[in-house]
Amino acid sequence: MTAPRDPLIRRHRIRANARIRKVLAVPLGVLTGVAILVASMAAAGTAGFPRGAAAASGTWLAPSGTPRSGGPGHGFPRAPSGTPTWVHIPSIGVSAALQLLTTDSSGQLNPPTKFDEAGWYAGGTPPGDIGPAIIAGHIDSKCCPAVFYRLDRLRPGDLVEVERGGQTLRFTVTRSAHYPKADFPTSSVYAPTPDPELRLITCGGEFDKAAKSYVDNVVVYAVATP
């Protein structure tokens, strides 16, 4: 039906198409990049306090102070017991064993002895009990990033899980703060709380080469996920 095309015209059309593709390519790519990130963030599903229609499994205390043993459908999980063994922070790819941390003779918290493990301050509140449970980890070793290298990237709503006594305890990040070590607000960071909370701690700020130490501590606050 159509007359044989003039090859010159055809070539011209192809070039025009190519030009359009060229013009569209960059914005298309930008959109793709944004979409990839948005999708991955959505898939991570860590933003904000948990929503949805699931029925609650809250913790109630019976008058005796011991958890009531409820039947099926009753929201009375048994109280956690034992020492915490593991911490998971999916949004920054942390899954690490927990050492038991102590204080030195001056009362300062001793850091974990391994760079790929975190530590729980065993002289204080266990995760899941009322109070601020302290979990510390290194930001780096002499060469490389360590377990809490990305701790300061945690954002409100991010999930933190702690394994204790066969239970997985869930916490939600509420905020993070940088404190100069020289002026560390001990009494407010470790103050008693009404609920089970976490204080995740690592180093931050400038590295003081003379002191071989970072000048700040990064503290991430998390509360028991309601």
Add this chain to the structure above:
Amino acid sequence: MRVNQWPRHRMLRAVIAGALVGMAMSTAVATGAAAASSQKVGYVRLAHLSPDTPDVDVYLDSTSHAIAEKVFTGVGYGVVSQYLALPIGTYTVSMRVSGADPSTPPVITTTVTVATGRAYTVAGVGTHAELGLKVINDDLTIPKGSHARVRIVQASVKAKLIDVSLSNGDTVANNVAFATTTSYRTVTAGSWTLDVKPSAGGSTVPLKVNLHSDSVYSVLVLDGKSSLTATLLTDASRTGSAPGGPIDTGAGGTAPGNNGGGLPVPVLVLISVAAVLAVATVTTVVVRRRATAPDAWMPRRASADRAPTRVL
């Protein structure tokens, strides 16, 4: 055919470059937006303190949908929940008879507005005939020194008025009426026996407690089988004492400009990305040149002997 070969390579490269730019842009936006934010929370606990009211199902709803609806089923008299850390805002607390259809109207309902760092006990109080949901403001100020703070939550209708004293004779509170709550009182931390007795006379119920410093407690007084019972609730606390200040958790290997180790990871990442892009660019150029001008890769002399190069 060659004509539409090279734009494909170019397009692919442009798409990849664009994607990288897009990811960088949205990362920057997301980081910038989130960096300043913090989730402010307050604390709410729920309680059934009405002696003759049967078990209830308790519903907690955020009016702004800050959290999913929480339902606690089969909650009986004397049961108090832990404090729930909730995003600040307004919440509705409703009670239905245990097992009632969630779509039926609740027996009672109230709202509580949660402010930053504040704590509230929302309790079904009074007798069943005059059941009400009460929002109690809990002042969880941590006492200084070796002190604890303690108050009375009076939910016994068998003893309409009660007195509470310490084992050393000091009064904690007198004439505390059914369905009321006292303010907190500072007490020296340590082991105590709290004597709880009806103001009108009757047998004293002793409650042995260990009150930790830096902690806040409520003594919950309930109807027992024949008389009253008392139990201690922890309102705010911690285990042990706080460690002293900061902690050294870094050896500096990733600190910018620190000679102690290799290059910091972000720099390594940037270098890697740059290398990948450079390789991609060179490859694309090579492929393109081969596709468009194969002769360019021949020795000049050889190409000069050939027929005129085809021009596209």
